[in-house]
Amino acid sequence: GQQLNQSPQSMFIQEGEDVSMNCTSSSIFNTWLWYKQDPGEGPVLLIALYKAGELTSNGRLTAQFGITRKDSFLNISASIPSDVGIYFCAGQRYGGSQGNLIFGKGTKLSVKP
Amino acid sequence: DAGITQSPRHKVTETGTPVTLRCHQTENHRYMYWYRQDPGHGLRLIHYSYGVKDTDKGEVSDGYSVSRSKTEDFLLTLESATSSQTSVYFCAITVDRAMFGYTFGSGTRLTVV
Numbered sequence: 622g623q624q625l626n627q628s629p630q631s632m633f634i635q636e637g638e639d640v641s642m643n644c645t646s647s648s649i650f651n652t653w654l655w656y657k658q659d660p661g662e663g664p665v666l667l668i669a670l671y672k673a674g675e676l677t678s679n680g681r682l683t684a685q686f687g688i689t690r691k692d693s694f695l696n697i698s699a700s701i702p703s704d705v706g707i708y709f710c711a712g713q714r715y716g717g718s719q720g721n722l723i724f725g726k727g728t729k730l731s732v733k734p
Numbered sequence: 735d736a737g738i739t740q741s742p743r744h745k746v747t748e749t750g751t752p753v754t755l756r757c758h759q760t761e762n763h764r765y766m767y768w769y770r771q772d773p774g775h776g777l778r779l780i781h782y783s784y785g786v787k788d789t790d791k792g793e794v795s796d797g798y799s800v801s802r803s804k805t806e807d808f809l810l811t812l813e814s815a816t817s818s819q820t821s822v823y824f825c826a827i828t829v830d831r832a833m834f835g836y837t838f839g840s841g842t843r844l845t846v847v
Binding site for chain 2: 627654656661662663664665666669709711721722724725726727
């Protein structure tokens with residue numbers, strides 16, 4: 622099946638640092654979404670992107686829909702402890718079963734020891 | 735909250751027994767999904783529904799069946815549970831696949847012993 626390659630798999634953050642993660646695919650998507658999952662909970666939508674080249678912010682989070690429609694990135698500026706969790710990218714193509722979201726494997730953010 | 739609840743939240747069952755997980759929504763959304771989440775695999779689609787009595791298979795549907803007799807309820811059944819089905823199961827809903835991301839429930843942690 623289709624795959625989204627999300628990187629990095631994990632990273633450690635120190636409060637105040639900026640964080641970047643990205644997602645790539647061999648297929649074109651019409652929509653890119655970014656989710657965050659806290660322990661013991663379901664993923665929660667952070668940002669949705671609907672057009673190639675679109676750059677959208679949600680507070681300290683900024684995400685972009687790649688021009689080729691095959692990639693997206695998420696930046697978190699000035700990280701804080703509550704940013705810890707797992708971040709998932711998801712891509713969507715329109716029509717039939719292809720209209721269902723496909724998820725990356727996640728980027729786990731942890732606090733530096 | 736989006737009005738989506740999963741039950742039970744936790745379950746331990748024996749190999750070979752049937753198990754049914756329930757997803758209930760109060761949003762009247764057309765689309766409902768069942769995902770499983772495993773370390774290293776992210777979220778993988780099991781089955782989905784696009785209306786009452788309308789369901790289709792996802793990426794990892796073997797060993798699972800679903801039913802949707804009412805808009806608000808989507809049931810996932812493991813016909814004969816195996817240890818490989820130990821996982822966290824998430825239900826998700828959306829009103830329009832093209833325009834909105836999914837809203838997830840809090841998950842059911844299933845352990846098959």
